[in-house]
Amino acid sequence: MDKTQILVVEDDIQVQNLITVTLKAEGYRYLTAQTGQSAVIAAATHNPDVILLDLGLPDMDGVEVIRRIRSWSNVPIIVISARSEDTDKIDALDSGADDYLTKPFSVAELLARLRVTMRRINGVGFDTASSLFRNGALTIDYAAGCVTLGREEVRLTPIEYKLLCLLSRNVGKVLTHKYITQSIWGNSLDSTTASLRVFMATLRKKLMPSPDSPAFIQTHVGVGYRMIRVEDKTEYMT
C-alpha cells in the first residue's frame, strides 16, 4: 500500500521538527510549508492525503488557507492552534476543517487524530448500497429510519434521530454547535444551542445503556460534537 502523504504547514521550525520526526517514526511520508501561500501551492501540486495546518501563519490567516483549499479540494484538514480561545477552532471548523489540536499537544494525540481522519477517508464501515451505517454495535438504517444497538432497537425522538444521522454521515469529523443547529433547526439562537445540549445528552444516554459501554458521541465542550468509531475510542483517552 502506498504510504500516506501528509502536508505539514507550520512556521515554527521546532514544532515542525517535532511533527516531522513523529511522522517519520510512524512511517508516513510528509512535505512541509512555512507560509500560507506555499501551503496552498503545495496542496495543489502534491495532492496530499491529509493536511496539518497551523492557524497562526506569518502571511495569512489559517482560516483563509482552509477556504482556499476547500474551494477545490475535500482533503481532510486538521488545524493546530496555539490560541486557546474556542472561537478560533470554531471558525476553522466552520470553514471546513475536520478536526483540531490545541498546542501544546502530545505526540500520541497527534497520531490518534491522524488515524481517525485516515479511517474516515478510507470509508471503513460505510455501506452505501444498502443505506446501512454500522459503527460497532450501532446500526442505522437510513431507508427504514431505525436505529439498533446490538439487537435492541433504540427509540429516538425525531430530533434525536436527525442528530444521529447528521453525526453518522460526518463520522470522525468534529461538527460545531453552529453547524448542527443550522442543519437541524435552521438557526443558531442561544435557546436552540441550549436545546442541542439537552438533546445530545439524552441521545448519548440512550446510546450508552451502561457506563461501561463505548461512547459513540464525543463532546468537545465549547466547540461541538463528533461521532467516533468505537474502535478509536481507546486512542482518545490521552
Added chain:
Amino acid sequence: MPSHDGSILICLSPAPSNRIIIEAAAGMHRSKDAALIALFIETPGYEQLSDRDKQRLNANMALARTFGAEIEVVSGVDIPFQIAEYARRQDIFRIVMGQGIVPHSRLLPVQDFAEELLRYLPEAELHIIPDGSRKAHYRPHEDDRSSREQILVDLLFSLLILSVATLLGTLFDSLHFSDSTIMMSYLLGVLLISIGTSHRGYSLVAAVVSILLFNYFFVQPRFSLQVLESGYPVTLLVMFLTSFITGTLAVRLKSAARQAAQTAYRTKIISDTDQMLAKCSGKSEILDVCSRQVQKLLSQPFQLQSHDDGVCLAVSEFESSDSLANFPLQSKSRIYAVLSVDVSRKPIEVAEHGILLSILGECTLALENEQNAREKEEATVQIENERMRSTLLRAISHDLRTPLTSISGNASNLLSHENDFDAPTRRSIYHSIYEDSLWLNQVVENLLASTRLENGEAQLYFSTEVLEDIIVESVSHILSFSGSHKIVIEPSDELILVKADSRLITQVLINLLNNAIKYTPDGSTIRIRTQKRASSACVSVADNGPGVPDSDKARVFDMFYTGSQNISDSRRSLGFGLALCKTIIQAHGGEISVSDNVPHGAIFTFCLPAEEVSLNG
C-alpha cells in the same frame, strides 16, 4: 491707581447704545487672565421697565457674555454708589461706561454720573465711551402695558382717600377742632396714597390737591381759593412740603421693603441649593437638584444636558428653538453640563439671571468637587491595582521560572552527560521534563484566564453547558499527570445544565484537581460529585488527604496563599490558582467554599446558578 491686572468692569443698561460700550470694553480687554465683568444695578425702577427695555437689556447681557464677560447683577438704589462699591470689592478700577447714563429714579437735578462715581471711588480709571446718548437722550420707558387699569385703580383710590380726608375735615370743623387737626387728616391721606399707589407721582399730585382742598373748604373765605390771612400761604407751603416729603419717604420705604423681600427670596433659593447639594452624592443627583432649583426659579422650559454622558433633564415640553439662552456649568478645565433656556416666549428677568448664575455656580462647584473626589478614588483603585499587578507578576514569574529551571536544567544535563546516566535515571529525567512542561502549560492557562477576567464581563463567553461534559473534559486534562492518584466521577441521575464560560469552569476544576493532587499523598482518591440544590448546581471535589487546617480555611482562597507549612518557594506554588477559582466562580454569580471530608481530607465545593432550558422541539 490703575487696576493691576487689567480687569474691566462694564456698566450695563437697557439703552440701545449700551452695545457700543460693551464692544468697546471687549476691545480693551486684552489679557485672558484679567476679568471682564458686566455689571447691572437693579434699581426699584426695574420693575416698571417696558418689555422692550427688558428684552434689550437681555440682549445686551447676551452680547457681553459672547465677549466672555461675567454678568453680575446687584440690587440697589444709588447706581454710582453700587458700582463704586462693587468695583472696590472686586478690586477692579477700570470702568467702562457710556456718556449719558441717567439714573432715572432721581427727581433731583442730575449730577453728572461720572463725577458722582469718582466721588465714591477716586482711584477709578473711567473710560467714557461716546455713545451718542447725549444727542438722542435715552430714558428708559416705563412699562405702559398694565398701567391703564393701574392708573384707574390708583386714581379711584386717591380720590377716595382725599374724599375721606375732606369728610373727616368737615367733621372736625363742625366739632370746632383747630385747623392743624384738619391738616393732619390730609397729611395722613397723602401718606396713605403714597403707600397705596404704584407711582410716586400720585403722592405729589395728592399733596397739591390736598392743599387746594384744604384751602377751598376750610380756609376763610370758604369755598374759594383765595387766602386772606397773611400767614396762611406759609402754612400751606409747609403743609405741602411735609406731605410731599413723607409721601416720598413712604414710597422709598415700600420699594426698599419689596427689594428686601426679593433679596430674601433669592438668598433662600441659593441657601436651599447649598443645603440640597451638600446632601448629594454623585453627578446625576447634583444635576437633578440643579434642574429642580432652576425650575423653581424660571417659568420658561429648559433643559439641562450633562456634557460627557449625554444625560438630559428637560422640563415642560422643552424643544430646541432658535432663541435659546445657554449657560455652561464649567470650571477652568472642563464643561460639566449646559443649561439651555427657551427664551422665545419670555426673556429671563435680570433678577432671575443673577440667582440663576449663583445656582449654576453652586452646582458647578459641587460637580467639580464630586469629580475631584471620584478621580481621587479612581487613582487609589489604580494604585491598588498596580500593587496587585506587580505582586501577581512576581508570583507568575516565580511560577513560570520554577518548571522552566527544571526543564532547562534537565535538558542541559542530558545534552552534556547523556551517557553518564543509566537508563532508569534517564527515564526519570525525561519524565520530569514532560511533567514540568505540562505544569507550565497549566500556569499559562491560569494566566490566560485571569487576563480574560481582568478585562471584565465582555470577555466571558456564556453558553448553556451540560455540567458533566465540563467535568469529563477537565478530568481528561488531568489524567496525564495524576500519577498514582485515583480520580472518580460520580455522575448525578438528572441532567444538570449551567450557563457558564465552559473554558473558565474547566480551569476551575483543573485547579481544584491539581490542588487535590498536590496536597494529598500518592494513592489518594479524589471524588467529583455533582448535585442540584434548589436553584443551583454544585460540584464538589473531595479528597482523602490530610485536609485543610481550620486556621487556613478562611485564607485558602486569598491571592498567593499556599498553605502555612510551605511558603512561597514551595516547588509548585501556583499561589493564585484557588484565588483565580474564586474570582471565576464569583464572575458567574456562584460561590466556592472548603469543608472537611469524613474521616479526613478536604472538600472544595462550588455552586453555579442552574439553568432551565425550554426545548425547541
